[in-house]
Amino acid sequence: MTHQPLAALSRDDLAALLQEQTTAYDDLKTRGLKLDLTRGKPSAAQLDLSDELLNLPNGFTDGSGTDVRNYGGLTGLTELREMFADLLWVEPEQVIAGGNSSLTMMRDCLIYMLLFGARDSDRAWSKEGTIKFICPVPGYDRHFTLLESLGIEMITVPMNDDGPDAEAVARLVKDDRSIKGMWVVPTYANPAGSVCSQEVAARLASMETAAHDFKIFWDNAYALHHLTEEEAKSADILTLASAAGHPDRPIMFASTSKITFAGAGVAFLAASVNNVAWYLGHLGNGSIGPDKVNHLRHVQFFGSAQGVRDHMAKHREIIAPKFAEVDRVFSERLGGYDVATWNKPAGGYFVNLDVVPGTAARVIALAKDAGVALTQAGSSFPHGQDPHDQNIRIAPTMPPLEEVTAAIDAVATCILLAAAEQATASAQG
Amino acid sequence: MTHQPLAALSRDDLAALLQEQTTAYDDLKTRGLKLDLTRGKPSAAQLDLSDELLNLPNGFTDGSGTDVRNYGGLTGLTELREMFADLLWVEPEQVIAGGNSSLTMMRDCLIYMLLFGARDSDRAWSKEGTIKFICPVPGYDRHFTLLESLGIEMITVPMNDDGPDAEAVARLVKDDRSIKGMWVVPTYANPAGSVCSQEVAARLASMETAAHDFKIFWDNAYALHHLTEEEAKSADILTLASAAGHPDRPIMFASTSKITFAGAGVAFLAASVNNVAWYLGHLGNGSIGPDKVNHLRHVQFFGSAQGVRDHMAKHREIIAPKFAEVDRVFSERLGGYDVATWNKPAGGYFVNLDVVPGTAARVIALAKDAGVALTQAGSSFPHGQDPHDQNIRIAPTMPPLEEVTAAIDAVATCILLAAAEQATASAQG
Numbered sequence: 001m002t003h004q005p006l007a008a009l010s011r012d013d014l015a016a017l018l019q020e021q022t023t024a025y026d027d028l029k030t031r032g033l034k035l036d037l038t039r040g041k042p043s044a045a046q047l048d049l050s051d052e053l054l055n056l057p058n059g060f061t062d063g064s065g066t067d068v069r070n071y072g073g074l075t076g077l078t079e080l081r082e083m084f085a086d087l088l089w090v091e092p093e094q095v096i097a098g099g100n101s102s103l104t105m106m107r108d109c110l111i112y113m114l115l116f117g118a119r120d121s122d123r124a125w126s127k128e129g130t131i132k133f134i135c136p137v138p139g140y141d142r143h144f145t146l147l148e149s150l151g152i153e154m155i156t157v158p159m160n161d162d163g164p165d166a167e168a169v170a171r172l173v174k175d176d177r178s179i180k181g182m183w184v185v186p187t188y189a190n191p192a193g194s195v196c197s198q199e200v201a202a203r204l205a206s207m208e209t210a211a212h213d214f215k216i217f218w219d220n221a222y223a224l225h226h227l228t229e230e231e232a233k234s235a236d237i238l239t240l241a242s243a244a245g246h247p248d249r250p251i252m253f254a255s256t257s258k259i260t261f262a263g264a265g266v267a268f269l270a271a272s273v274n275n276v277a278w279y280l281g282h283l284g285n286g287s288i289g290p291d292k293v294n295h296l297r298h299v300q301f302f303g304s305a306q307g308v309r310d311h312m313a314k315h316r317e318i319i320a321p322k323f324a325e326v327d328r329v330f331s332e333r334l335g336g337y338d339v340a341t342w343n344k345p346a347g348g349y350f351v352n353l354d355v356v357p358g359t360a361a362r363v364i365a366l367a368k369d370a371g372v373a374l375t376q377a378g379s380s381f382p383h384g385q386d387p388h389d390q391n392i393r394i395a396p397t398m399p400p401l402e403e404v405t406a407a408i409d410a411v412a413t414c415i416l417l418a419a420a421e422q423a424t425a426s427a428q429g
Numbered sequence: 430m431t432h433q434p435l436a437a438l439s440r441d442d443l444a445a446l447l448q449e450q451t452t453a454y455d456d457l458k459t460r461g462l463k464l465d466l467t468r469g470k471p472s473a474a475q476l477d478l479s480d481e482l483l484n485l486p487n488g489f490t491d492g493s494g495t496d497v498r499n500y501g502g503l504t505g506l507t508e509l510r511e512m513f514a515d516l517l518w519v520e521p522e523q524v525i526a527g528g529n530s531s532l533t534m535m536r537d538c539l540i541y542m543l544l545f546g547a548r549d550s551d552r553a554w555s556k557e558g559t560i561k562f563i564c565p566v567p568g569y570d571r572h573f574t575l576l577e578s579l580g581i582e583m584i585t586v587p588m589n590d591d592g593p594d595a596e597a598v599a600r601l602v603k604d605d606r607s608i609k610g611m612w613v614v615p616t617y618a619n620p621a622g623s624v625c626s627q628e629v630a631a632r633l634a635s636m637e638t639a640a641h642d643f644k645i646f647w648d649n650a651y652a653l654h655h656l657t658e659e660e661a662k663s664a665d666i667l668t669l670a671s672a673a674g675h676p677d678r679p680i681m682f683a684s685t686s687k688i689t690f691a692g693a694g695v696a697f698l699a700a701s702v703n704n705v706a707w708y709l710g711h712l713g714n715g716s717i718g719p720d721k722v723n724h725l726r727h728v729q730f731f732g733s734a735q736g737v738r739d740h741m742a743k744h745r746e747i748i749a750p751k752f753a754e755v756d757r758v759f760s761e762r763l764g765g766y767d768v769a770t771w772n773k774p775a776g777g778y779f780v781n782l783d784v785v786p787g788t789a790a791r792v793i794a795l796a797k798d799a800g801v802a803l804t805q806a807g808s809s810f811p812h813g814q815d816p817h818d819q820n821i822r823i824a825p826t827m828p829p830l831e832e833v834t835a836a837i838d839a840v841a842t843c844i845l846l847a848a849a850e851q852a853t854a855s856a857q858g
Contacts, residue, residue, distance in 0.1 A: 039500070047489075047498040054722070055484060060476075069476040069690040071468070099528055100720045107715030111540055115555075115579070126544075126555065149714040150544070257717065261498040264722035285578040286536030288686065291529045291720065293483070293693035 002336035006356075006419055011427060018420040024413045025370065033371030035407040040190070040349035041398040042262050042315075049314050050260040050301065057296040068292035074280055077295035080266065086305040087224060088254055089236050090270045096279065098290050102255040102267035103142055106217060109251055109269075110150055112282040113180070113215070119278035120248050121213040125180060134172060134182035136164035138352060138380030138391050140190040143183045143219070147382075154382035155179065159189060163196030163235075166203035173209040181215035187234045188222040188348025191380055191393040195346070201235030206244035216241075216250040222348040223254055224312045227320045232347060238270065247272040256298060258349065259311065266290075266298050322396040322404045326351050329405060333412035339419040342394075351394040352380075359418040360389045366414040372407050431765035435785075435848055440856060447849040453842045454795065462800035464836040469619070469778035470827040471691050471744075478743050479689040479730065486725040497721035503709055506724035509695065515734040516653060517683055518665050519699045525708065527719050531684040531696035532571055535646060538680055538698075539579055541711040542609070542644070548707035549677050550642040554609060563601060563611035565593035567781060567809030567820050569619040572612045572648070576811075583811035584608065588618060592625030595632035602638040610644035616663045617651040617777025620809055620822040624775070630664030635673035645670075645679040651777040652683055653741045656749045661776060667699065676701040685727060687778065688740065695719075695727050751825040751833045755780050758834060762841035768848040771823070780823040781809075788847040789818045795843040801836050 009017065060069050062077050075081065076097025085092040098105055112118075114126045125131050131152050135144060136159040147154055157168040164184055173179050184204070186196035204216060218237050226232065237250045248271070256265035269279060302308050327344050330353075334340050342353045355363055361377035368374070375393045378386035394411070396404045438446065489498050491506050504510065505526025514521040527534055541547075543555045554560050560581050564573060565588040576583055586597040593613055602608050613633065615625035633645060647666050655661065666679045677700070685694035698708060731737050756773050759782075763769050771782045784792055790806035797803070804822045807815035823840070825833045 041500055044496060047496065050498075051489070054486060054489065057483060060480070060483065067473060067476065069479075069692060071470055071686070071691040073692070101715075101717045103717055104715050111544070114544065115540070146714055149711070257500070261722060262500040263502070263718050264498060264720045282578070285575055286530075286533050288530045288532055289692050291693045291723070293690060294720070294723070 003334075004336060005338040006423055007338065009423075014420065014423055014427065017416070018424055021413060021417040021420055025366065025417050028370045028410050028413055031371075033406065033410060035371060035399060035403050035410070036373040037395050037399070037407050037411075038373050038375045039398065040258070040395045042258055043318065043398050043400070045318050046315055046397070047261060049311065053260060053264075053297050053301050056300050057293060058300060060293065060296070062292070062296060068296045071288050073289045073292055074284055074287060076266075076290050077292055077299060079299045080295045083299065083302060083305050083308065084254065084268050085270070087308055088220065088252065088268070088270055089234065090238055090252070093273055094238065094270050094276060096269045096276060097295055098267045098269065100257070100263060100265055100267060100291075100294075102219070102221065102253040102257070102269075103146070105267050105269045106219065106253055107146055108283065109217070109279065110146065110152070112279070114150060116282060118213045118215060118248070119274055128178070130178050132176070132179045134164075134169055134179060135382055136183065136189075137382070138191050138393070139183060140185060140219070141375075141379040143217075144382045156382060159192045159194060161194050163189075163194060163200035164204070166200045166207070169204060170207040173207060173211070173214060175210050177210040179209070180211050180213065181217060183217050183219065185219050185221060186237070187220055187232055188225060188345055190221065190348065191350035191352040193343050193345030193348050193350065193352055195232045196235050198235045201237050202240050202244070205237060205240035205246060205249065214249060218250045218252040220252055220254045221258070224308065225258060225315070225349065226312065226347045227316060227323055228346050230346065238272065242272065248275050251275060259308065259315075260298065260301070264294065266295060319397050322401055323351065325401060325404050326394060326396050326408050329408040330412060333409065334415060337416065337419070340415050349395060349397055351396065353392040353394050354390045355392060355415050356419045356422060357388040357390045359415075359422055360386060360392050362418040362421070363392060363411070363414045366417060367411055370410055370414065372410045374411065432763075433765060434767035435852055436767065438852075443849060443852055443856065446845070447853055450842060450846040450849055454799065454846050457799045457839050457842055460800075462835065462839060464800060464828060464832050464839070465802040466824050466828070466836050466840075467802050467804045468827065469687070469824045471687055472747065472827050472829070474747050475744055475826070476690060478740065482689060482726050482730050485729050486722060487729060489722065489725070491721070491725060497725045500717050502718045502721050503713055503716060505695075505719050506721055506728060508728045509724045512728065512731060512734050512737065513683065513697050514699070516737055517649065517681065517697070517699055518663070519667050519681070522702055523667065523699050523705060525698045525705060526724055527696045527698065529686070529692060529694055529696060529720075529723075531648070531650065531682040531686070531698075532575070534696050534698045535648065535682055536575055537712065538646070538708065539575065539581070541708070543579060545711065547642045547644060547677070548703055557607070559607050561605070561608045563593075563598055563608060564811055565612065565618075566811070567620050567822070568612060569614060569648070570804070570808040570813075572646075573811045585811060588621045588623060590623050592618075592623060592629035593633070595629045595636070598633060599636040602636060602640070602643060604639050606639040608638070609640050609642065610646060612646050612648065614648045614650060615666070616649055616661055617654055617774055619650065619777065620779035620781040622772045622774030622777055622779065622781055624661045625664050627664045630666050631669050631673070634666060634669035634675060634678065643678060647679045647681040649681055649683045650687070653737065654687060654744070654778065655741065655776045656745060656752055657775050659775065667701065671701065677704050680704060688737065688744075689727065689730070693723065695724060748826050751830055752780065754830060754833050755823060755825050755837050758837040759841060762838065763844060766845065766848070769844050778824060778826055780825065782821040782823050783819045784821060784844050785848045785851060786817040786819045788844075788851055789815060789821050791847040791850070792821060792840070792843045795846060796840055799839055799843065801839045803840065
């Protein structure tokens with residue numbers, strides 16, 4: 001069903017729509033919904049796919065005969081590093097297998113840079129005065145709160161369909177020595193779903209930067225998280241940077257949090273061998289080594305890199321229908337009104353929704369009052385400040401399919417109501 | 430067998446002893462030993478005690494019904510916090526269950542204090558110029574390298590039989606605002622084996638400090654690691670500090686690294702509720718929560734606090750004979766010569782050995798050449814600088830009993846040889 005654009009409605013038709021959606025919304029509120037689309041969490045059915053982990057490992061020695069129960073082994077289990085080197089298109093010696101959180105690895109890298117400097121820095125970043133990072137928007141809220149907590153200023157650039165706006169980035173970093181780094185979620189970005197092209201990655205890898213120790217935090221959280229059979233291959237940032245003469249510019253992060261157990265997976269860092277040595281040097285002062293038993297558990301569970309890919313196909317079977325449902329309900333309810341745009345991501349965990357400028361916070365508030373939790377307004381922007389108050393991140397993976405249907409239908413009502421309210425106010429104003 | 434004090438030997442007797450030990454040492458070298466007394470690691474037999482963990486957990490929900498496989502739960506599993514609150518004599522809301530390393534929790538606390546300040550600080554410690562910590566010696570090398578890596582200066586005080594020299598500490602902290610904290614290993618200290626008395630703890634908790642945000646890093650790594658049936662109870666530092674009006678002064682650390690699996694255990698932080706909130710506030714910016722599956726695994730494995738105590742008794746059965754063997758061999762080989770003193774610890778992981786001043790590095794070098802690895806000379810002192818070159822830390826838990834016998838016998842030969850060499854040189858000098 002295609003509707004008329006809201007802006008083209010007559011005064012009477014607009015009044016009728018407002019009345020209709022108000023009634024629909026009031027009805028919604030009486031239904032006592034309790035639905036949650038806030039976080040990109042795997043569902044119970046997805047977690048069930050890895051329950052064999054609960055009975056692993058068999059034995060307690062790795063391929064070299066080392067007892068994984070004891071201390072040590074800062075780099076992580078060799079077999080696991082090899083497996084994920086294959087999956088991330090890097091060399092095993094460029095990969096470290098760590099604890100359960102790639103976010104913690106990112107934090108540690110930032111802290112080491114602040115306290116000691118990167119390996120190619122002249123001094124600790126904390127001794128340099130103001131430090132800035134470039135943040136493509138919309139982006140991942142946790143990246144922004146991490147920078148904010150560390151007192152690092154944020155400069156936004158647009159996130160395009162082929163990755164960050166590389167020309168905008170290149171212009172910014174060319175003359176400003178205080179810009180020390182940038183975030184990139186290269187594959188199925190959070191929340192935009194875009195995939196960074198080889199060309200954009202090459203530009204970021206080769207661009208001239210005033211800060212000679214500029215870093216790309218390449219958070220490849222969704223490298224393997226395809227929603228279609230056409231699997232995007234991440235740009236090979238380490239090779240590109242190395243070829244461009246900046247081997248130490250990128251640091252890649254990944255994890256099995258959305259592959260096995262979200263809270264009990266394994267995180268990875270991949271970088272130049274020099275960056276790896278730099279990271280381990282600092283890590284070693286405050287670590288007894290990662291949980292190697294959990295590493296062995298994962299090695300045995302997957303069996304091989306192909307085992308990981310096969311496992312991801314099972315995730316796709318569970319979550320792809322939820323993403324399709326978001327699109328179906330939004331299309332049916334909103335198609336033609338011209339009050340929202342949303343993407344159909346080919347991977348990752350989010351649908352990126354833009355509503356009528358100035359109504360995102362209102363939509364989220366309406367949804368909340370009707371029992372549907374959405375991510376806080378502005379959360380995909382630094383300091384939670386969405387300049388146009390129009391972006392909403394939808395995370396449909398966690399609830400069962402029927403709840404996704406109900407929640408998206410409710411959100412559609414809120415979008416229409418907020419848009420009709422605004423149009424009415426502006427017609428009267 | 431009791432020998433004559435070396436210093437009392439005639440020139441001929443000394444020459445005979447030197448000859449005898451040189452022969453013994455040469456003989457040692459031909460035996461191709463490969464023994465290691467360097468690190469306080471549990472032995473394979475100790476790790477075997479916890480192998481049931483490899484098949485746990487059963488199910489994946491905690492007592493409140495939360496799915497432990499998913500993200501979240503920054504404080505750790507309630508049941509595990511309650512269990513270790515009981516064991517550490519604190520309240521559950523004062524305890525956080527974290528990842529696999531208490532050393533990492535210590536590092537994180539120091540980093541938060543440097544970057545942001547403690548909860549009762551006026552500013553970030555990194556903004557205060559020189560920062561100093563008091564280090565009782567001999568002490569734990571990892572504490573010292575951690576401070577060194579962070580640029581924190583170290584002031585040593587003696588470690589006595591009842592804990593750190595509290596009067597020396599109190600004198601230092603009274604007027605020097607740059608002294609921001611101190612280390613204490615209160616129970617079966619590494620390596621001295623001493624237990625901090627309630628009186629010393631009370632003095633440290635109540636003493637006047639020029640820095641109003643002074644912190645005691647109370648590393649209770651061996652709280653439950655008794656070697657005799659007489660179990661030392663750790664001084665109750667949180668209550669003492671609270672009673673003295675300094676509730677936020679101590680931060681306690683502990684772990685199951687030497688209870689279950691050294692590399693795959695659970696670490697704990699315990700402190701005032703305000704300090705806990707401070708820690709979680711910073712932790713939350715860079716963490717997705719701890720590995721709750723491993724928490725559940727430990728809850729099910731132990732069953733109760735008493736289950737932990739019972740489990741520790743099994744460790745004691747395995748390692749107490751090794752400590753007894755160190756004492757037996759040293760007594761037999763060295764008794765009466767007056768060339769070494771060593772303690773008979775009632776718990777913990779180390780024997781603290783003092784040899785003739787000026788010979789510790791020589792003993793360690795001799796042992797190394799004979800195939801017996803000892804902890805690096807000076808490692809129990811900041812910057813590896815033992816002012817009298819006399820301290821050696823012996824870690825007898827890891828090797829099987831027969832290897833402990835062979836290694837300690839070899840070390841005794843090295844001690845005697847080095848002492849005889851020095852006495853001969855000094856008699857000739």
